[in-house]
Amino acid sequence: MSSQTTQGYVEYEAKDGRAYITINRPEKKNAMSNAMLDQLIEGYHRAEADDDVRVVVLRGAGNDFCAGHDMSELGKEYGEPQLDKNGKPRRPSQRARLQYDKMYINRFRHIYESLKPTLTLAKGYTLGAGLYLAEASDLVIAADTLKLGHPEQKLGLSGAAYFAAWEMMTLGPRRARELLLMAELWDAQRCLDYGMVNKVVPLDQLDEAGEEWAERIVRLPRDGIIMGKAATLVAMESLGITGQFSYGHILHTLATNIRYDADEFNFMKAKRDSGVTKMNKNQKEFYEKKD
Numbered sequence: 307m308s309s310q311t312t313q314g315y316v317e318y319e320a321k322d323g324r325a326y327i328t329i330n331r332p333e334k335k336n337a338m339s340n341a342m343l344d345q346l347i348e349g350y351h352r353a354e355a356d357d358d359v360r361v362v363v364l365r366g367a368g369n370d371f372c373a374g375h376d377m378s379e380l381g382k383e384y385g386e387p388q389l390d391k392n393g394k395p396r397r398p399s400q401r402a403r404l405q406y407d408k409m410y411i412n413r414f415r416h417i418y419e420s421l422k423p424t425l426t427l428a429k430g431y432t433l434g435a436g437l438y439l440a441e442a443s444d445l446v447i448a449a450d451t452l453k454l455g456h457p458e459q460k461l462g463l464s465g466a467a468y469f470a471a472w473e474m475m476t477l478g479p480r481r482a483r484e485l486l487l488m489a490e491l492w493d494a495q496r497c498l499d500y501g502m503v504n505k506v507v508p509l510d511q512l513d514e515a516g517e518e519w520a521e522r523i524v525r526l527p528r529d530g531i532i533m534g535k536a537a538t539l540v541a542m543e544s545l546g547i548t549g550q551f552s553y554g555h556i557l558h559t560l561a562t563n564i565r566y567d568a569d570e571f572n573f574m575k576a577k578r579d580s581g582v583t584k585m586n587k588n589q590k591e592f593y594e595k596k597d
Contacts, residue, residue, distance in 0.1 A: 325361070343375075370431040412551070450495075459487070
């Protein structure tokens with residue numbers, strides 16, 4: 307599976323008890339379009355249906371794992387913009403937002419609840435949706451080049467994250483709030499110290515480290531692997547972590563419909579007026595002045 311599109315593509319290969327799913331858009335730091343996210347889930351469906359696959363190895367082509375969702379699609383995910391009687395863009399309805407956000411979060415839930423364990427090999431930029439992919443995985447080995455975070459929180463979300471419950475369990479409430487409110491990038495050592503990743507290795511040893519752990523998993527019995535993951539999901543449910551998939555999309559829908567006051571950075575207006583590249587520059591300058 308690779309079905310290339312103008313928005314990039316996702317590769318799938320199964321061999322030796324492993325399913326390798328590779329996000330392949332290195333020229334955009336593996337930022338994922340909706341089409342690519344659908345391809346990703348298609349890969350998980352294939353892995354789950356293949357009895358020979360005992361572990362999914364999720365990775366990114368090039369120097370980065372995934373820089374998040376393709377920002378060029380922001381503002382269009384809820385449908386094509388509608389104009390009012392005066393020709394001005396209307397905000398998407400709440401029902402359109404909820405419908406999309408529920409579909410979006412269910413992609414990550416599918417990975418999180420997959421009975422085939424996932425080993426993610428993270429490197430370079432691992433941001434936003436890319437961070438959700440890592441958080442939805444069972445194990446994460448990181449390269450020493452890792453730059454992990456939720457910088458998209460500065461776009462106005464301010465803490466409305468799909469995996470907030472998981473992050474609070476892993477980091478504790480205060481560090482989780484720091485991750486979201488400060489929207490800074492954390493390096494590999496900090497992520498290891500805080501429990502966001504299992505292991506850190508030099509970049510040139512990342513694939514080798516992944517193969518070593520994948521081989522140890524595929525030597526386990528098929529039933530044991532599935533029952534172990536099922537037991538993990540039951541434990542997560544008992545801790546209340548899985549609840550984030552029931553309410554996460556609602557909070558995200560509310561957060562994407564906020565009102566910006568005159569002295570606040572309105573990223574949607576800036577994107578519309580200036581484009582993605584200039585918007586990022588203007589946003590950086592705005593927050594640097596505030597800081």
